Amino acid sequence: MNLEDYGWSDTFARKFIPYAQQGLLPARVIRGEKNYFRVICKEGELTVRFAGKMRHRAEGRQDLPVVGDWVAVEPQPEQGRGVIHAILERFSSFARNLPGRRKGRGRERIEQQVIAANVERIFIVCGLDQDFNLRRIERYLTLVTAGGAEAVVVLNKADLSSESDSQLQQVIAIAGKAPVERISAKNRAQVDRLRVYSRPGETLAFLGSSGVGKSTIINALLDEERQKVAPVSTAVGKGRHTTTHRELFLLRGGGVLMDNPGMRELHLWGEEEDLAESFADIEELALKCRFSDCGHRSEPGCAVRTAMDSRQFDEQRLDSYLRLKEELSHLQRRR
Ligand SMILES: Nc1nc2c(ncn2[C@@H]2O[C@H](COP(=O)(O)OP(=O)(O)OP(=O)(O)O)[C@@H](O)[C@H]2O)c(=O)[nH]1
Ligand SMILES: [Mg+2]
Ligand SMILES: [Zn+2]
Secondary structure (H helix, E strand, O other), rough: OOHHOOOOOOHHHHHHHHHHHOOEEEEEEEEEEEOOEEEOOOOEEEEEOHHHHHHOOOHHHHHOOOOEEEEEEEEHHHHHHHOOOEEEEOOOOEEEOOOOOOOOOOOOOOEEEEEOOOOOOOEEEEEOOOOOOHHHHHHHHHHHOOOOOEEEEEEEEEHHHHHHHHHHHHHHOOOOOOOOOOOOOOOOHHHHHHHOOOOOOOOEEEEEEOOOHHHHHHHHHHHHOOOOOOOOOOOOOOOOOOOOOOOOEEOOOEEEEEOOOOOOOOOOOOOOHHHHHOHHHHHHHHHHOOOOOOOOOHHHHHHOHHHHHHOOOOHHHHHHHHHHHHHHHHHHHOO
């Protein structure tokens, strides 16, 4: 087993030195189940749990392993098992806020849920059917760049939309630096265009609502029916949450793909500064507002409103920006 294929690097090797001295093995979490993980290490695949002391030391869920993490494992290869003792620092992650999940009374809980770790690039997959939603794409873009990964917007199911040209233009207008690809997962040549985003030793995660075609695209890239796919419900146009686990797959030409279950809620996790990239257009204009604390609602000399009135972007985008900013500042106050 060549760990470099899975993204092992000199940087991780240096961070691993103290664990190597304890006789632990480096491994990458390739699949997460409810009560255990599958990891890949030089011994092959192992089924592992994490050590109880990790749970005690953890200040929150973000300190526990997720798929994509590089971990230090004490192997018990005879049983094909092992124990995770530590997580190496992540170079990137995708995390959302999981608000108010604790049962019963008390304060609203805010908790970071890390969904994917150590991914170079994230495909934000959207359907050009009923799933199409610019505001959701803005949310994803904000979260992806906040976590330190590159974003690529993949507009799928082009075969089902008669307005895909206009949809593409609308997405390009809000995507900033992120490339936007329009494809149909049923068209092999179009799926193949996505291969430029996958490089040996790098990890590419697929995120998006249920039913947008994440697993279908992954199967096409892997050239095998590895992941189960299922039709969306025709009544409401929503997916059926067919994929239930996060999992890494090695691409034959090099590169690692991560399939994910569809996400329903996308509460922001981060800081107001994280809007700098996903809303670079608005933030740049805001520097020219008369008041440095301009709320861009009704203040005189607001450069953002002026630009909106001259149709540089539409009101929904400004609303979306202000809503996300408020959400992040609320989160910061709670923390
Ligand atoms: N017409 C059309 N159907 C597609 C396309 N891509 C995916 N589908 C279909 O959409 C349905 C859902 O696809 P999946 O790949 O299971 O979607 P998913 O994003 O993995 O969904 P979850 O695993 O539930 O998150 C399947 O019936 C696919 O065949 C496409 O480009 N065009
Ligand atoms: Mg799936
Ligand atoms: Zn303003």
